[in-house]
Amino acid sequence: MYDYLVVGAGLFGSVFAHEANKRGKKCLVVDKRDHIGGNVYTEQIEGINVHKYGAHIFHTNNQKIWEYVNGFAEFNRYTNSPMAHYKGELYNLPFNMNTFNKLWGVVSPDEAKEKIEQQKVASGISEPKNLEEQAISLVGTDIYEKLIKGYTEKQWGRSARELPAFIIKRLPVRFTYDNNYFNDRYQGIPVGGYTGIIEKMLKGIDVRLNVDFFEERQELEGLADKVVYTGMIDHYYDYKYGVLEYRSLQFETNILDDTDNYQGNAVINYTDEEIPYTRIIEHKHFEFGTQDKTVITKEYPTEWKPGDEPYYPINDDKNNEMYKKYKALSTNEKNVIFGGRLATYKYYDMHQVIGAALATVDKEFG
Numbered sequence: 001m002y003d004y005l006v007v008g009a010g011l012f013g014s015v016f017a018h019e020a021n022k023r024g025k026k027c028l029v030v031d032k033r034d035h036i037g038g039n040v041y042t043e044q045i046e047g048i049n050v051h052k053y054g055a056h057i058f059h060t061n062n063q064k065i066w067e068y069v070n071g072f073a074e075f076n077r078y079t080n081s082p083m084a085h086y087k088g089e090l091y092n093l094p095f096n097m098n099t100f101n102k103l104w105g106v107v108s109p110d111e112a113k114e115k116i117e118q119q120k121v122a123s124g125i126s127e128p129k130n131l132e133e134q135a136i137s138l139v140g141t142d143i144y145e146k147l148i149k150g151y152t153e154k155q156w157g158r159s160a161r162e163l164p165a166f167i168i169k170r171l172p173v174r175f176t177y178d179n180n181y182f183n184d185r186y187q188g189i190p191v192g193g194y195t196g197i198i199e200k201m202l203k204g205i206d207v208r209l210n211v212d213f214f215e216e217r218q219e220l221e222g223l224a225d226k227v228v229y230t231g232m233i234d235h236y237y238d239y240k241y242g243v244l245e246y247r248s249l250q251f252e253t254n255i256l257d258d259t260d261n262y263q264g265n266a267v268i269n270y271t272d273e274e275i276p277y278t279r280i281i282e283h284k285h286f287e288f289g290t291q292d293k294t295v296i297t298k299e300y301p302t303e304w305k306p307g308d309e310p311y312y313p314i315n316d317d318k319n320n321e322m323y324k325k326y327k328a329l330s331t332n333e334k335n336v337i338f339g340g341r342l343a344t345y346k347y348y349d350m351h352q353v354i355g356a357a358l359a360t361v362d363k364e365f366g
């Protein structure tokens with residue numbers, strides 16, 4: 001008999017199982033995929049750690065969480081500095097003095113501020129009614145047209161004029177020549193990939209892969225006193241209030257034999273609407289790789305339907321109301337803990353999901 005059945009070997013489930021195991025509790029971890037790690041899973045191809053479910057860059061301001069993950073891996077000095085590709089032109093992200101210089105030839109921060117201000121005023125938008133107006137009111141027309149519009153419309157699968165303004169609350173604009181995407185104190189990529197972190201977390205713990213909780217629910221629930229559930233919350237309750245919606249992604253990965261450096265950067269965003277993918281990831285650059293070949297992944301946003309991989313929750317009013325009903329049911333469960341991105345219908349960065357798992361551990365074990 002186990003103390004905990006942990007459904008999902010992603011970051012939430014693995015942190016919980018590791019901490020429970022440390023406290024002498026017996027855990028069984030199951031995952032329906034054929035590997036551990038959930039979406040942070042990395043796989044070696046041609047000696048390169050490939051981020052199978054999209055680019056994963058660890059970043060946090062929280063010293064305790066940084067020290068925690070460093071207990072499982074050494075992190076390199078990778079700094080996320082993505083580029084935007086618009087009709088053959090390349091711009092630095094996040095929007096900063098390098099971007100403004102390339103766009104308008106401006107050199108000083110004051111010149112850049114003036115340019116943005118002029119475009120904001122010329123747009124005449126005072127109360128933005130949709131995402132397009134919101135973006136223009138924040139950064140002006142040029143940045144919107146070249147760097148935001150196409151990317152956002154591909155990501156959401158609809159026109160920026162049909163998207164609500166609240167999706168973009170603010171846009172990071174920096175008036176320094178600094179291409180570091182994040183403001184956090186700590187960031188990096190684990191040397192050897194993320195899968196090694198999860199392997200260390202789950203060392204000595206029983207793990208069963210290719211096991212879908214819903215296909216063996218009764219038998220699995222009978223094996224443990226408590227369940228830690230990190231799958232989709234609507235599925236847990238048999239979709240009784242309806243289906244929570246997501247956006248999905250398709251990844252197309254290719255090994256390139258004839259070049260060792262395809263794009264010179266780990267992440268390049270494609271911001272015009274004619275190109276169907278939003279990003280190309282060149283995985284070796286996350287670890288300053290010197291291999292003879294290179295591996296690239298194109299990321300295509302797609303409509304989601306039940307059965308597809310759920311990636312980004314669509315937290316609009318309709319879905320949030322539905323989630324509230326599921327959450328109310330879940331808080332009444334005595335022997336089930338719900339955690340992670342799918343069970344709480346929330347986008348989490350890795351440091352946030354680790355923080356949430358550690359908070360659950362504190363609550364459970366004191």
Ligand code: FDA
Pocket residue numbers: 007008009010011012013030031032033037038039040053054055056057058059211212213214230231232249311312339340341342348349350351353
């Ligand atoms: P996760 O989805 O990883 O794990 C849940 C596990 O449960 C999965 O393995 C699944 O197979 C399993 N499962 C579900 N239902 C089941 C069932 N019925 N039976 C058995 N098993 C079941 N964060 C960050 O900090 N920096 C970054 O750069 C990025 N980049 C990024 C890119 C993309 C494209 C996405 C979608 C996400 C990111 N993230 C990120 C976020 C990061 O992926 C996220 O924080 C963690 O993966 C969340 O871990 P969870 O354990 O919550 O879910």
